[in-house]
Amino acid sequence: MDDTMEMRLRESWDELKWLYCELYHNDMEAFGYFVDMLRRSYDQRRASLRAIDEARLQEPDWYRSNKLLGMMMYVSAFGGDLEGVRQRLPYLEECGVNYLHLMPLLRTVKDRSDGGYAVADFRTVEPELGTMEDLERLADECHDRGICLCLDFVMNHTSEEHPWAQAARAGDPVARSRYFFFDDWEIPNRYEETVPQVFPTTAPGNFTWLPDCGKVVMTFFYPYQWDLNYKNPMVFNDMTENLLFLANRGMDVIRLDAIPYIWKELGTDCRNLPQVHTLSRMLNLACRIVCPGVLLLGEVVMEPEKLAPYFGTPEKPECNMLYNATTMCTTWHTVATRDVRLLRRQMEQVCALPHEYSFQNYLRCHDDIGWGLDYPWLAQFGFWEVPHKKYLNDWFSGRWPGSWSRGELYNDDPRLGDARMCGTTASLCGLEAAGTPEEEQRALDCDLMLHAWMLTQSGVPVLYSGDEVGQLNDYSYHDDPDRREDSRYVHRGRFDWAKAELRHDPATRQGKIFGALRQLEKLRADRDVFRSDAEVSVFDTGSDQILGIRRKYGDQELTALFNFCEEGRWIRNPGRYGTELRTGAVWGDEWIELPGYGFVWLDVSRKAEAEETGHGE
Numbered sequence: 142m143d144d145t146m147e148m149r150l151r152e153s154w155d156e157l158k159w160l161y162c163e164l165y166h167n168d169m170e171a172f173g174y175f176v177d178m179l180r181r182s183y184d185q186r187r188a189s190l191r192a193i194d195e196a197r198l199q200e201p202d203w204y205r206s207n208k209l210l211g212m213m214m215y216v217s218a219f220g221g222d223l224e225g226v227r228q229r230l231p232y233l234e235e236c237g238v239n240y241l242h243l244m245p246l247l248r249t250v251k252d253r254s255d256g257g258y259a260v261a262d263f264r265t266v267e268p269e270l271g272t273m274e275d276l277e278r279l280a281d282e283c284h285d286r287g288i289c290l291c292l293d294f295v296m297n298h299t300s301e302e303h304p305w306a307q308a309a310r311a312g313d314p315v316a317r318s319r320y321f322f323f324d325d326w327e328i329p330n331r332y333e334e335t336v337p338q339v340f341p342t343t344a345p346g347n348f349t350w351l352p353d354c355g356k357v358v359m360t361f362f363y364p365y366q367w368d369l370n371y372k373n374p375m376v377f378n379d380m381t382e383n384l385l386f387l388a389n390r391g392m393d394v395i396r397l398d399a400i401p402y403i404w405k406e407l408g409t410d411c412r413n414l415p416q417v418h419t420l421s422r423m424l425n426l427a428c429r430i431v432c433p434g435v436l437l438l439g440e441v442v443m444e445p446e447k448l449a450p451y452f453g454t455p456e457k458p459e460c461n462m463l464y465n466a467t468t469m470c471t472t473w474h475t476v477a478t479r480d481v482r483l484l485r486r487q488m489e490q491v492c493a494l495p496h497e498y499s500f501q502n503y504l505r506c507h508d509d510i511g512w513g514l515d516y517p518w519l520a521q522f523g524f525w526e527v528p529h530k531k532y533l534n535d536w537f538s539g540r541w542p543g544s545w546s547r548g549e550l551y552n553d554d555p556r557l558g559d560a561r562m563c564g565t566t567a568s569l570c571g572l573e574a575a576g577t578p579e580e581e582q583r584a585l586d587c588d589l590m591l592h593a594w595m596l597t598q599s600g601v602p603v604l605y606s607g608d609e610v611g612q613l614n615d616y617s618y619h620d621d622p623d624r625r626e627d628s629r630y631v632h633r634g635r636f637d638w639a640k641a642e643l644r645h646d647p648a649t650r651q652g653k654i655f656g657a658l659r660q661l662e663k664l665r666a667d668r669d670v671f672r673s674d675a676e677v678s679v680f681d682t683g684s685d686q687i688l689g690i691r692r693k694y695g696d697q698e699l700t701a702l703f704n705f706c707e708e709g710r711w712i713r714n715p716g717r718y719g720t721e722l723r724t725g726a727v728w729g730d731e732w733i734e735l736p737g738y739g740f741v742w743l744d745v746s747r748k749a750e751a752e753e754t755g756h757g758e
């Protein structure tokens with residue numbers, strides 16, 4: 142046995158055994174299997190991947206660098222298949238991308254895939270996308286080019302077509318113990334008393350009747366996605382092995398999909414239970430032992446106070462990074478209201494977290510925008526939940542008078558006013574509806590300001606494929622019988638390579654967005670003040686339309702201002718003398734007008750101050 146593996150195992154042994162035995166009632170047979178599985182997974186890890194592990198152990202904060210820039214994409218939409226993505230890696234390098242987040246690509250079942258989140262085989266790639274060997278080949282070339290690869294891992298459930306589910310359906314008692322099977326509706330109905338519904342319109346209820354076997358099965362998301370029972374240690378053992386299998390294919394980051402849901406307890410809402418944190422900590426330890434260069438990215442779509450615990454602690458981490466869905470949602474609320482107060486409050490909460498905590502930040506992703514805002518706090522300003530959700534949905538779907546935004550509703554529930562919103566960044570910013578040069582410029586300004594705001598946040602900024610060239614909504618899904626019921630496909634359209642070629646022409650929409658974004662991305666990569674472990678604070682600019690952020694790292698300081706209104710606003714320079722990074726303009730202690738959707742990155746570091754004022758230190 143490799144000494145390195147055994148040393149790592151010894152370092153984590155006491156905590157791992159204690160957590161496992163506490164959760165699984167001292168089941169030493171299951172724990173022994175788990176440890177053997179870790180050894181087996183380590184033995185299967187290639188030398189090239191072990192070399193990456195060792196390099197990252199020497200630089201444990203590598204992912205907090207300001208030089209990381211991500212892009213998330215669907216393989217089929219961007220390159221057709223995995224080989225197509227591999228052939229287009231030079232385009233990603235041109236975009237400055239060195240962190241590639243692939244949407245689900247494991248085998249599913251047509252018509253019942255939920256966009257790839259109903260996995261029928263955790264070790265097989267969807268045939269139309271390629272093979273596991275193709276995925277390894279892509280990972281190897283990404284590593285050769287300095288690009289790390291992120292892949293989604295569906296923790297909460299499997300497809301009803303997964304071999305475990307098929308065996309359970311056929312009556313195998315061991316397979317059934319992997320899920321939540323019930324003989325009648327008595328216990329499911331008791332769960333329903335306290336468990337909210339994920340999709341009350343398209344998939345009401347949390348359980349599904351299986352007439353072929355006369356059983357009820359737990360299905361929080363869709364009827365064809367059966368929830369796994371993590372009270373069974375066999376489930377945790379095998380799912381951890383599946384995760385490590387993907388890590389051993391060359392994945393650098395594993396996104397834990399819907400992790401708050403994975404532990405179920407009758408009488409609770411089955412969200413964020415303490416056992417979830419035990420499981421996520423054990424997953425972290427498993428990676429630390431087998432593949433310490435691999436990070437865990439938690440998808441936790443929750444309010445800030447429920448978000449932070451998924452980091453664990455600096456001494457005992459759970460997820461290395463978290464999906465920053467809450468800031469994304471609040472950002473779009475701010476666009477529609479032109480009011481930064483909620484965004485400022487939320488950023489104060491984020492800034493209060495330890496600097497070691499890192500987020501994956503984005504404006505848009507494969508999913509919808511859910512309006513899970515802090516309504517009790519918003520009520521003091523007259524934003525009441527149901528009418529405010531209706532306003533947001535009306536604004537972004539273009540139904541509000543004067544709205545230039547274009548999106549589509551998802552899971553519309555008129556009774557609760559609880560629809561979610563879909564659309565690309567450019568369409569939501571008004572580029573699709575723009576009919577005059579002035580309207581187009583307003584949309585471009587909004588689009589760029591929002592991307593600058595994303596790049597200013599701490600963590601890894603991730604573009605949604607197509608946003609770098611202002612790709613618009615794709616309504617062709619309405620004509621596809623397999624997709625027409627899911628409006629999320631409006632922003633999951635195929636990448637338009639012909640229009641992307643226009644990125645080289647600065648007179649085009651594509652060229653304007655691409656060029657301006659690349660300038661910002663290069664400025665960010667050149668300055669450590671954008672590192673995710675920098676000191677960050679929020680300040681009151683004196684205007685409810687302008688968000689103010691300060692960043693500090695070493696002797697570098699940055700003041701950033703963002704006007705979330707289409708009209709110009711005056712603001713007094715909140716910092717010292719400094720230089721605007723994009724233009725080189727020098728700002729003094731004076732009143733300055735931010736144009737509609739304008740922003741500034743002002744270098745106010747001591748070095749810049751000394752240079753601009755002519756005074757040494």
